[in-house]
Amino acid sequence: MIPHTPRVAAAALKASAPRAPRALYATVRGARQPPDHPPEDDPNHANDFILSILRTNPSLRDAKAYLASFGLRPQSIPAPNTQQKVTSHFVISDPISNTAAQPAPAAVAQPSPVIESILDPVYRRTALVKIQGPFSSNQLDSICKGLVYLEKLGLVSVIVVENDEQPRGEEDERSAIIDDVMRVVTGLEKMGSRARPVVGAVVRLGPKSDDSPAPAPGIEPPETHTVPSDLIAIRSALSAGEIPVIAPFALDSFCRSVRVDANDVIAGLARGMVEASSLDQTSPTSAQDSHFEFSREVDLTPLRLMIIDRDGGVPSYARSGYPHLLINLTSEYDHIHDTFDPRWKHSNPTALSNLALANTCLAYMPATSSAIMVSHKSPSSLIGNLITNKPAVSSSLPHALLQGNRSLTPHTPTLIRRGLPIQVLRSIADIDRPKMNYLLEQSFGRTLDEEAFYKRLSKSLDFVIVAGDYAGAAIVTNEQSSNGSEPIQYLDKFAVLPSNQGDGTVDFLWVALHDESYGLGHPFSANPNGGKGGMGEGRDLVWRSRSNNPVNKWYFERSSGHVRMGAWVLFWCDAEKRLKIEEGRRGSAGLSYVEDWEQGRLSDWGNAVLKIPSSWK
Structure with a gap:
């Protein structure tokens, strides 16, 4: 006779429970233990976060633009039944309204918008992030700190990891790539966030079977594409409050997972996430909620593209090789290629390929989106870009002032916008x-x-x-x-x-x-x-x-x-x-x-x- 103890009963229930289908991704937790004092409980960590926001010095227009993207999203309340039509609605920006004169809705249990705004204060958006290493542990900690700060402000990173010094075709190539992914996951969790490694392919090589024309003249469609099921791993991580960290793999025509350039993964994701988000918005279930929509689900449409490497922005002929501050892709893309000094191919070997990546991604992303190329030495620039969506220093300032500005260094970020002719x-x-x-x-x-x-x-x-x-x-x-x-x-x-x-x-x-x-x-x-x-x-x-x-x-x-x-x-x-x-x-x-x-x-x-x-x- 087996003794009936709670431990044995729990084991029996666990054994008899139906097994969940195997996911398309792998979550590795290992033996890592959370730190004794999480960074978010550290006063210095909190102060650093607040100071990072204050240093951006946002204008009133910047603050309004940020709240428009991440603030509360009021929606009309539909009638509780067909007999009574209710037209009143919440107006966040005008607490004093004439809705008191409207017929009161029937007594329906609705969550308080004030309570929901406290519990979940921001509307979460996504950013596509390329971490282009290798980086030392300290450098990676600095990068992860910046990304965790962005998450606190509502911008959740979808990260693709690249290692420029990892040779292609070696026997242990796959395990080395997964190790790089796990280093980023560990760094994010060390900073108090939650992260999930995604080591399965999330994009497919080749054009889509129903490939549409290029989104803009001169824009070549990405070398990869996605179908809705490919994004399950990313959706699952985001819904669970985790940052997905993706390995640069893609499925070939034989359904084999092969290593590809991280730029191909990001370009395919930019297009696929925008398409998936548009399908979500047109879904009949998306408008069924009768109260405020808050951030239970993350908007898949990428709001930013962030390229974090060791070199920083795109060198400019106008600043003796110091980076461009702001690039208008529509009118400057070809000119930047024509004026790119061959010597910069050694100091900034991936500047033009990353610029091409931004050109492709921004063609699919909303017109208000931007890309930033930033060095690991400037993680605080990510917060400034999120809140103000402006370059670190305005490109329209007098040239003499720009030349003498001490804040301009070889690691000054480059902000990139689709722009206008x-x-x-x-x-x-x-x-x-x-x-x-x-x-x-x-x-x-x-x-x-x-x-x-x-x-x-x-x-x-x-x-x-x-x-x-x-x-x-x-x-x-x-x-x-x-x-x-x-x-x-x-x-x-x-x-x-x-x-x-x-x-x-x-x-x-x-x-x-x-x-x-x-x-x-x-x-x-x-x-x-x-x-x-x-x-x-x-x-x-x-x-x-x-x-x-x-x-x-x-x-x-x-x-x-x-x-x-x-x-x-x-x-x-x-x-x-x-x-x-x-x-x-x-x-x-x-x-x-x-x-x-x-x-x-x-x-x-x-x-x-x-x-x-x-x-x-």
Whole structure:
């Protein structure tokens, strides 16, 4: 007779329980034990997390954009029955509403949105992350800390691991790759997160049987693809609150798991996750919940692509090999290839291949998505990119300031966006007036005096820079000088649609403006914006702004100087080539002094600019 003890009973129940089907992935836990004091319980760890957020210094627009992606998602409450129709709904941004006058819904047990927001405060999104090693233990700890911080803010990483120094075709290749995956899993768990190794193939080699055309001109479809069942391992990990860490394997035509380049895995996942997410949203079960949707399920659509390696961003010819700060793929991709110095192939051997990966992935990802190429030495940049979606240093700042900025190093991250085409128009006949009118009125919130505005442009237009399909524009005119000198180059309008503010369009447009006006004559102004290609003599650029304009702070940072004139502030940017010549001529002459060509120019500019009539009704 076997004694009936709880241990024996439990073993019997376990033996008789039906076995779950074997999963398509492997979860390895080994003998690792959690640390005695988890990092999240460490005050220093918590303080470091808070400081990392504060250092990003987000603007009000940045905060709103972050909350739009990760904040609470209100939904309408459907009627509890067909007899009574209820139209009231929660409005998070306006707690005082007129819904009190609406008929009260029937007594239905609904979870409190306040309680749910406390228990689960963010809407979780995904990021595709490439960890391109090898890395030392300390370096990997630094990377994992940054990814765990992102998870706390709502961005869950889907990681693909690559080891550049792992030879292909060796006998122990597979076990070595799995070891690299497990090192990342261990590092994430050491930092207080939960992670799951995924060592089965999640993509398939070759095109899809029903392959659709390329998402954009010049974009080649990925070498891999997925079907919905391939994402089961990733979905399972995300639903369990774990970060999936994926080995770079793919299924070939014979259903064999083979090693492939991590870029192929990520490109296939970018496309597959977007397609799977769109299917989830169109599913009839996705809109059945009668209360707020919170982060029980993670949105599969990748919001960011993060490439973490040992080299950092893409070297730039304009910064003596220091990285690009912000890349507009639509207009700069080919130009970056053409200006890539062969010497950089040794210092940054994977820069162009990673740029190509970003070009492919962003073509499938939402227009608001971005990619960042960052060194393991800058993990805090990942938080800054998440909250602000901006480069570490604005690319539209004066070039002299960028060159002397101590925060620019060989490891400064490069932010990459799909961007917009840039074109330069030199004839008023080339302007699409309805689109330009809509842009100006939406941007300024005022009604354009169209007849008077274009009549003035027909006499004074110098050039117009247009971003995309009139998502933004800079209009520059030539104004008559009061002292008979050369015409004054005047920035008449600088406008960006509200829907494109914060997506990089402002910086792309200002850089093009720099290249066509006060930056002419420098090699770093030879950008592919359809204009003069950096050739010519730069001219001072002048503009005015209302003294109470909230944009003035942005203008202060980008201008050479300003002077207040009553209700207006006059800004200007000095021609950079002339400043460079003056700098060399003065040498160590001591204190600055006013040159002959500077005498009286402020009063001349003021007299001309303040007489320009308003463009609004």
